[in-house]
Amino acid sequence: MADTITVNGTAHPIPDDPRVSLLDFLRQHIGLTGTKKGCDHGQCGACTVIVNGIRINSCLTLAAMHDGDSVTTIEGLGTPDEPSALQRAFLEHDGFQCGYCTPGQICSATAMLEELGADWPSDASESLEGRIAISGEEIRERMSGNLCRCGAYANIVAAIEEVAAGGQS
Amino acid sequence: MTVHFKQDEPDNSNRLDRMKQGVLGKPLPRIEGLAKVTGTAPYAAEYPVENCAEGVLVTATITRGEVASIDRTSVLSMPGVIAVVDDEKMCTRAAQGTANEAPMQGPRQVCYWGQPIALVVAETFEQARDAAKHLKVEYREEQGAPLDPNAVEPEEQEDETVHQGDLAHAMAEAAHSVDVSYTTKGHASAAMEPHAAIAQWDGGKLTVHASLQMLNYNITELADALDMEEENIRLVSRFVGGGFGSKLGISEEVVAAALAAKQVGRPVRVVQSRQQVFQTVMRRSETTQRLRLAADANGKLTGFGHEALVSNLPGEDFAEPVLQSSHFMYGGENRELMLKVARIHRMTAGSVRAPGEAVGMPALEGAMDVLAEKVGIDPVELRLRNIPERDPEEGLPFSSHKLADCLKQGAEAFGWDNGPRQPRQRREGEWWIGTGMASAARVHNISETRARVTLKADGTALVETDMTDIGTGTYTILAQITGEMLGLGPKKVLVELGDTRHPRGPGSGGSWGAASIGSAVYIACKAIREELAAKVGTSEEKLDLREGKTAGGDALTDLLGGNDLAREGHYEPGDIEDDYTASGFGAFFAEVRVNHYTGETRVERMLGAFGFGRVLNAKTARSQCLGGITWSIGVALTEALEFDPRDGHLVNCDLAEYHVPVHRDVPDLDVVLVEERDGAASPIQAKGIGELGMCGGAAAIANAIYNACGARLYDYPMTPDRVLAAMPE
Numbered sequence: 085m086a087d088t089i090t091v092n093g094t095a096h097p098i099p100d101d102p103r104v105s106l107l108d109f110l111r112q113h114i115g116l117t118g119t120k121k122g123c124d125h126g127q128c129g130a131c132t133v134i135v136n137g138i139r140i141n142s143c144l145t146l147a148a149m150h151d152g153d154s155v156t157t158i159e160g161l162g163t164p165d166e167p168s169a170l171q172r173a174f175l176e177h178d179g180f181q182c183g184y185c186t187p188g189q190i191c192s193a194t195a196m197l198e199e200l201g202a203d204w205p206s207d208a209s210e211s212l213e214g215r216i217a218i219s220g221e222e223i224r225e226r227m228s229g230n231l232c233r234c235g236a237y238a239n240i241v242a243a244i245e246e247v248a249a250g251g252q253s
Numbered sequence: 254m255t256v257h258f259k260q261d262e263p264d265n266s267n268r269l270d271r272m273k274q275g276v277l278g279k280p281l282p283r284i285e286g287l288a289k290v291t292g293t294a295p296y297a298a299e300y301p302v303e304n305c306a307e308g309v310l311v312t313a314t315i316t317r318g319e320v321a322s323i324d325r326t327s328v329l330s331m332p333g334v335i336a337v338v339d340d341e342k343m344c345t346r347a348a349q350g351t352a353n354e355a356p357m358q359g360p361r362q363v364c365y366w367g368q369p370i371a372l373v374v375a376e377t378f379e380q381a382r383d384a385a386k387h388l389k390v391e392y393r394e395e396q397g398a399p400l401d402p403n404a405v406e407p408e409e410q411e412d413e414t415v416h417q418g419d420l421a422h423a424m425a426e427a428a429h430s431v432d433v434s435y436t437t438k439g440h441a442s443a444a445m446e447p448h449a450a451i452a453q454w455d456g457g458k459l460t461v462h463a464s465l466q467m468l469n470y471n472i473t474e475l476a477d478a479l480d481m482e483e484e485n486i487r488l489v490s491r492f493v494g495g496g497f498g499s500k501l502g503i504s505e506e507v508v509a510a511a512l513a514a515k516q517v518g519r520p521v522r523v524v525q526s527r528q529q530v531f532q533t534v535m536r537r538s539e540t541t542q543r544l545r546l547a548a549d550a551n552g553k554l555t556g557f558g559h560e561a562l563v564s565n566l567p568g569e570d571f572a573e574p575v576l577q578s579s580h581f582m583y584g585g586e587n588r589e590l591m592l593k594v595a596r597i598h599r600m601t602a603g604s605v606r607a608p609g610e611a612v613g614m615p616a617l618e619g620a621m622d623v624l625a626e627k628v629g630i631d632p633v634e635l636r637l638r639n640i641p642e643r644d645p646e647e648g649l650p651f652s653s654h655k656l657a658d659c660l661k662q663g664a665e666a667f668g669w670d671n672g673p674r675q676p677r678q679r680r681e682g683e684w685w686i687g688t689g690m691a692s693a694a695r696v697h698n699i700s701e702t703r704a705r706v707t708l709k710a711d712g713t714a715l716v717e718t719d720m721t722d723i724g725t726g727t728y729t730i731l732a733q734i735t736g737e738m739l740g741l742g743p744k745k746v747l748v749e750l751g752d753t754r755h756p757r758g759p760g761s762g763g764s765w766g767a768a769s770i771g772s773a774v775y776i777a778c779k780a781i782r783e784e785l786a787a788k789v790g791t792s793e794e795k796l797d798l799r800e801g802k803t804a805g806g807d808a809l810t811d812l813l814g815g816n817d818l819a820r821e822g823h824y825e826p827g828d829i830e831d832d833y834t835a836s837g838f839g840a841f842f843a844e845v846r847v848n849h850y851t852g853e854t855r856v857e858r859m860l861g862a863f864g865f866g867r868v869l870n871a872k873t874a875r876s877q878c879l880g881g882i883t884w885s886i887g888v889a890l891t892e893a894l895e896f897d898p899r900d901g902h903l904v905n906c907d908l909a910e911y912h913v914p915v916h917r918d919v920p921d922l923d924v925v926l927v928e929e930r931d932g933a934a935s936p937i938q939a940k941g942i943g944e945l946g947m948c949g950g951a952a953a954i955a956n957a958i959y960n961a962c963g964a965r966l967y968d969y970p971m972t973p974d975r976v977l978a979a980m981p982e
Contacts, residue, residue: 101377101379103379103383104379108378108379111299112377112378115301116292117292117295117296117299118291118292118293119292120296120445120446120494121298121447121524122445122446122447122527122908123447123527123907123908124526124527125527125907125908125909127527127907127908127909128445128527128908130445157292158291158292159291159292159293162290162291163291163293164287164288164291164293167287167290167291171287171290171291172290174286174290175282175283175286175287175290176282178282178283178286178872178873178875178876180286180289180290180724181495181724181725181726181873181876181877181880182444182445182446182492182493182494182495182496182723182724183285183286183288183289183290183294183492183494183724184296184444184445184446184494184495185445186289186290186292187290187292190290208917220921221917223916224916224917224919225916225917227916228915228916228917229915230916231445231908231913231915232445233442233443233444233445233495233497233913234445234495234724234876234880235879235880235881235882235883235884235914235919236876236879236880237879237883237914237915237916237919238879238883238919238921238922239876239879240916241916
């Protein structure tokens with residue numbers, strides 16, 4: 085049986101060319117262009133997807149390295165008919181302008197909230213141990229790998245804070 | 254049917270305020286927003302095209318000279334490689350904004366390191382990328398290309414020069430004077446979506462999906478580059494992942510994709526790498542600026558001098574218009590302004606968000622802070638005392654002027670302390686804390702433009718124009734203007750943008766988009782209203798429309814009787830452009846902390862108050878302001894292009910080395926929208942807001958650094974090493 089990657093619940097064969105990044109696999113091979121290529125060097129976060137529950141830059145990893153992995157992209161988080169809580173909050177708070185970094189911001193924030201919930205500490209945390217209190221500074225620190233050149237940061241943080249507090253559910 | 258309106262007089266009728274739908278100006282979410290947050294909005298490179306080949310640009314590794322030979326055989330035998338394209342029509346630079354003609358062509362002549370010289374086409378991206386890397390190129394290099402803007406004799410931009418009165422005398426006689434020099438480093442637009450194009454031919458007809466800001470100019474530029482007629486070209490840019498000036502003119506990959514698709518007989522996609530975008534598109538020029546301010550004992554300016562040196566490649570008309578707002582910002586009867594451009598062989602200089610004011614205002618507003626300290630008055634008060642009644646050079650009235658209101662409302666909202674100011678008054682642990690402020694100004698631009706509005710038989714409306722939405726909010730504001738005029742909820746208005754099959758709009762650039770295209774839509778809607786008014790026996794002025802009905806209860810669908818009603822609005826700015834000095838104004842307030850030991854600056858909070866005419870959507874307008882303030886943080890603290898002094902190549906050509914602000918660099922920001930109606934700006938009484946938010950904001954941060962720790966800096970960005978070196982013992 086061919087090696088496969090499961091994307092948003094559907095299994096796809098891994099391409100023959102070992103040079104194909106996970107990002108290009110998603111965009112070019114299976115047509116999921118919601119994941120964006122901004123720099124191809126892991127510097128902007130536009131290509132963020134969730135692999136086995138963990139957020140990664142899909143440009144920095146090869147498709148061939150993900151045999152049997154489960155990938156969730158922006159298309160898997162919600163649809164125009166059924167957007168996720170974060171997708172709705174981004175819309176409401178205008179957490180984007182041009183929209184190009186947005187799928188990466190939303191994928192990143194989705195996994196980041198899980199990390200916060202699991203009390204993973206960050207540079208902004210008071211302590212490496214114990215419960216992590218959700219704050220604007222925690223969110224900013226943890227989202228700093230996702231660049232937004234339009235400068236929607238203030239609105240993005242507002243959107244994430246609302247969802248972190250249980251809103252838009 | 255086209256309705257033409259040329260505006261020679263201000264329109265102070267406030268018509269839009271008397272409409273009944275009540276949707277204009279409201280903070281509505283973007284109508285295309287759901288597509289963006291769900292990843293279903295297609296950007297240029299994302300259209301599914303059958304049998305599409307992939308192209309990767311090859312760029313020069315010399316500064317100046319000629320391509321002597323390209324060894325095609327070095328790559329044509331590699332797997333999947335289809336062709337090496339080095340057509341003489343390929344462009345070597347991107348077109349400047351509104352160029353309306355092809356940029357420099359002829360890839361064999363090299364003018365800067367990193368210039369595109371060829372395109373490798375292959376079946377897959379991976380194959381094309383690999384082959385592009387292995388293409389063997391021989392050069393005949395010309396040594397000695399000038400690279401240092403300070404080492405060549407610059408050219409004076411004479412239309413910028415002002416000699417009025419005697420500034421030297423005014424400086425000598427002044428109770429208080431300031432004579433300071435600033436430098437700013439180059440900036441990159443760094444839009445998140447790299448420049449990309451998919452070109453397809455159908456016989457002699459060409460369709461290109463591209464990421465461009467100004468399709469009405471871009472189609473002419475492309476037609477000129479390919480020696481084609483415009484009617485045989487279709488450009489599509491429905492979603493543009495940021496522009497900030499970098500996509501004003503057609504860039505190299507658009508022309509390369511079109512030529513390659515023709516040559517290989519199938520569609521070709523070319524996406525520039527991030528490094529290529531940095532090196533081949535546009536840089537904002539570095540600047541060296543001298544500010545001279547002469548004031549009387551009360552701080553009233555008697556003399557004003559602003560001189561600047563910028564750079565560009567030979568053959569480029571664009572010179573960073575550093576002095577643009579300095580011409581009218583403050584009074585002072587003795588004036589000296591001069592802009593010079595040095596011809597050097599660094600990559601092309603062009604428009605990056607707010608060309609001119611983005612770097613001119615931070616220098617001017619830094620110098621004003623120095624003056625306020627010398628005069629011994631509050632810096633807000635210094636600005637208030639120097640707002641001119643009329644344009645101090647042209648003598649023209651201002652179309653509107655909200656600087657004083659912005660200064661006052663901004664100061665109040667920020668909690669500005671207008672007491673005596675001394676640096677180094679507040680310290681918490683390692684950190685000095687202080688505040689600073691600056692004024693904002695950005696000239697108002699407006700353009701001739703066309704849009705078609707169709708009131709459909711089913712009671713919905715359709716707006717069509719080739720205008721783009723680059724994150725600016727165009728889709729939403731056009732739905733709001735149309736909804737307001739025709740009495741429809743915005744959900745009943747479909748807006749189609751970014752396709753040259755539609756009437757020609759102004760394009761997005763110079764903050765002119767909203768006011769220009771909004772006015773064309775307004776004119777078209779007004780013509781539709783006249784038709785409807787006639788059907789119910791009233792005048793357009795008296796026609797009230799709301800929720801698809803007239804005040805008398807007639808449904809639009811009944812009035813239309815099964816027919817569509819379409820009008821094309823054609824707006825042309827007339828004498829209003831010559832009779833007034835028009836600008837957006839604002840004020841910035843910032844609080845920073847500066848580390849005593851490392852010189853690191855963190856912005857703690859920042860506020861901007863802006864007056865820019867009618868607010869069309871309070872949510873998207875505020876977002877534009879937030880974006881501008883965020884850019885101000887980058888200009889102040891981190892953004893700097895660095896060029897190799899040996900060959901002029903851009904060294905920090907990616908997002909790891911060119912430091913745009915990230916989440917943690919940007920605190921909670923406040924925006925105060927100072928509402929006004931500027932009837933001399935446009936028929937819809939609006940001005941632009943895409944750039945004003947970064948025109949001076951860096952100085953508020955610089956002035957706050959001084960107030961915090963006593964380091965007075967004259968070089969942007971104010972990186973830790975520079976702050977530390979300037980910090981008093």
